[in-house]
Amino acid sequence: MGEDRSRILPRLLFGVALALLPGCTEEAHRSALLVTLDTTRADVLSCNGGEPGTTPNIDRLANEGILYTNAHTAAPLTLPAHASILTGLYPLRHTLRDNMIGRLPDDAHTIAEAASEAGYATAAFVGAVVLDRSFGLSQGFQRYEGPPRPTVQLDSHFGELPGKTVADRAIAYLRDTAAADAPFFVWVHLFDPHFPYEPPAELAARFPGRPYLGEVASADEQVGRLLATLDELDLADETFVLLVADHGEAFGEHDEVTHGAFCWESTLRVPLILRHPDGREAGRVTDEVVSVVDVFPTLLEAMGLGPPGDVDGTSLFRRGVPAERGVYFESYTGYLSYGWSPLAGWLDGEGKYLHSSEPLFFDLRSDPGERQDLSERRADVLARYRRAIGDLAARPALHATRASLDAEMADAIRGLGYAAGRSAQRTLPGPLEPTDRPSPQRMVRQDRQTLEAMELNNSGQYARAESVLRQILRTNDENWFALNQLSLSLMRLGRPDEAIEPLERLLASGPPWADVPFKLGNCLATQGRWEDAVNAFSRAVELDPDNPRPRQGLAACLERLGRTREAEEVRASR
DSSP states (O other): OOOOHHHHHHHHHHHHHHHTSTTOOTTTTOEEEEEEETTOOGGGSGGGTSOTTSOHHHHHHHHHSEEEEEEEOSSSSHHHHHHHHHHSOOHHHHOOOSTTBOBOOTTOOOHHHHHHHTTOEEEEEOSBGGGOGGGSTTTTOSEEEOSOOOSSOOSTTTTBOOHHHHHHHHHHHHHHHHHTTOOEEEEEEEOTTSSSOOOOHHHHHHSTTOHHHHHHHHHHHHHHHHHHHHHHTTOGGGEEEEEEESOOOEESGGGOEESSSOOOHHHHEEEEEEEOTTOTTTTEEEOOOEEGGGHHHHHHHHTTOOOOOSOSOOOOTTOOOOTTOOEEEEEOHIIIIISOOOEEEEEETTEEEEESSSOEEEOTTTOTTOOSOOTTTTHHHHHHHHHHHHHHHTSOOOOOBOOOOOHHHHHHHHHTTOOOOOBOOOOOOOTTSOOOSOOGGGOHHHHHHHHHHHHHHHTTOHHHHHHHHHHHHHHOTTOHHHHHHHHHHHHHTTOHHHHHHHHHHHHHHSOOBTHHHHHHHHHHHHTTOHHHHHHHHHHHHHHOTTOHHHHHHHHHHHHHTTOHHHHHHHHHTO
16 A cells, blocks of 8 residues: 555655755755664674674664774763764863863754754754763753662662663664654664673573673663664664764773773773665675764764764765775873873774873784884884874864762762762863873872772762772872872761862862862761851852852851851852
């Protein structure tokens, strides 16, 4: 039987409207599904050298599409990497340099905004609070769903949603959208492979002693459900599918655990697969140098949404990339939290340059494990890599914007294993600026100790955490995160008087983390130092004006000082 004319007309009218847009392609009416896998190494996929049978659904997608084996993230951190995916800009330019620090500026232009402006239905289903709408990635999405904002910590996964729940929501939305005959852009973020690794029981049994693989397999099952839904709804032949990870995961390579502070291939290299609805180039495997910033221009062109404008990415739609193409990457976690030098780099077909206070250079073709530093032997080419980084740093950036997080949200993100503090935006040094801070590569042991201490605090082992943290601070007294964690240990041990000194030091010299003056205000109040507490709480309100807790503390201290009218004004100001 023929299709209902009432359903054909809206689709035809939409196609005509898009055909009038500049830069439109012949397939302008195509929808797109973007799937981002959190913390998924490129080499864990069966189709990319991983254990056979681990990822059958992603393998199917690769067989039906193009598999990019030399794709890299812009930063081994969830929020900055996803901002790069959605905007086509490197962190230097979109300004999100770490988790929990800042929000995507309003002057950013995302895939969702371009799609929404063109009449597409847009929706996002994210699996972790680190991508909460308060960080700005929701702009352009008519629907944006993630975990509920936390109020208390309930368990180790309180900041995330299971992949099945995320996929359930996305599948329900796809069914509704199919019924409405609306072209769509849907983003699905599966957080499952992220630490702590707790796969479903059947997958834990299938991968005994390897819970990470179990979590990857769990995410693969949800990818399979999404692909099956497209097939069932007859959407596969009109939907581009792009799958990419935000970053990888380290399991001891270069003594790194998890991800974030370093830029080794274990956390930088990511899977990237693009499937055309018409099966174009199905089964192609390429080692072209590509980046997560390429997602934005690729999907824009694939959906016929016009030219991408001034972005850092290169469209992969129906074309390859120049052989001389290079990509940028960075991690400012060590600088922001640990007192290390910034870490940035440039990678192309000839090598990988890591710039810090101690630069490194590797030939990944002959040394994929990054074991032999060639920086002295290849000094003649390093200037070219530094020039590429400098040229990028000189390009215009968006206007940095502060994120507003309450204490529970910050705790939820820390509970997922992130070391960043709650911080206001501040001017950061450029990646090539001279520094006498220690190189991250020399601070691996300290990184492991700091993460260990955070886990001890998270699990209530405050005395053990204090011991580890004091040992760290004896060797690096500018490890601001360790100093902040020490203040937390002391407060939880019932010693707020001892927590005052590290908090005052942090407030005077450390990053502008909003929880520091808040905790200081509480400690000072326990000592009856009401005037000092007023000053601390006032600073916390200044750094985090949308958080009600510092305001409540300030009002309470003003009342203790008999300044009732001021207390009432503080309470009424929000």
